[in-house]
Amino acid sequence: MGCLLKQGGGLYARLRIGAVLLAAGEGRRMGGVAKPLIRLQGVPLIKRQLIALSGAGVDEVVVVTGFERDAVEAQVQDFPVTLAHNANYEQGQQGSVRTGLSALRGNFDAVFVLLVDQPLISADDLTELIAAFKKKPAGHVVVPVVNGQRGNPVLMDAEVLAKVLASEANLGCRQLLDKQPELVHVHETSNTRFVTDLDTLEDVAKLTQRTGWKLELPTREPSA
Template sequence: MSDTHAWKVAARREAPTFSAVVLAAGLSSRMQGQHKLLLPVEGQPAVRRTVSALAGAGPAEIVVVTGYKGRAVMEALDGLPVTFQSNPRYEEGQMTSVAAGVAALTAPCNVVMVCLADQVLLDAADYRELIDAFTAMPRGSILVPFFKGQRGNPVAFSASYAAEVVSGHVNPGCRKLIAEHPEEVFVYEVAHDRFTVDMDTPEDYARIQERLSDASECARRALS
């Protein structure tokens, strides 16, 4: 069966049930004293904007992994349909948060999506696009979005990998993942850069604010 035919056959399969792990434990060490997840983005904390968009994509469950200023992150998400998992080892690196979040999942699902809490430009349709792409991919069990050669996020993987992710044997966030597991990883080429934009520095934050302001102005003019 050709890859093209396999893709078309797979595209007719029913979309899988997915759960999401949101990584919100980091130190924001490059944000010059500010906690990036609590910075306002169009009137709400960045982390709330991200998780609200994700919730709109219809996951079976959302686990938010907390660490640095965990209480403030939890308060910023008050009222949203999430559960929280504290990671006392968050300073040891992102993989400890991935493992903690995946281990905390309880709802049955076919796919796990690991999301970055500072990807504030993604909307619900973007997350659904990745799940649809996972359903339709012709091979592999891990999907990684790319835009013009740049690796993006979130990463989605078959729930059958959960035990290996929790144990640390598979790191879906690892930059070497494609090289180490080429037969398992499907590179999904996306049509825009929102999957590659996050918010690590004050300069990133300023660019995102400007971009959102420009988009709002364009929308306002279109309606006037």
């Protein structure tokens, strides 16, 4: 993915950053809503994430599709991303993580794993995590934590990427971090955007009330 703005500089060398954007889920807790297609202030969530990634200077992005594949892929046609389809998306997020990481083509100092249903994530938030990754004293994965609540996205180095890809089928990124906490650098922050997501219709209503912004659910169309 081409960069609109390069982060870095100062005392720290610029990192080469990849990203996997998970956009495959069925939105079961919303009654089958394709969350990448939810529009916030008229812009689909998947486009908001890609704009944030570009603004943060990310070098390559893989978008993992699954549910409503054609409609989701149509939204990213104008972005220079790699598409990776998880045909088994019904089996959960861990397969999408592995599908996305496997599709990265470059060598990276760090790789983001992002959820498409975090509507408020911006380039500044991603840059905050990149800065935390550069400065961390130990660990291999930067995980934002807000008032004790673990958030997303996470930013991992090549060692953890390899561990995830080499893990058994039932071991996804989150489970790996739970079982090996020594890999984790906790980034304590008051930034609530890292813990704001849209899992249910109630979450949509709460965000609308909190921000005053307009959120529109997509019209359900048959998958190909």
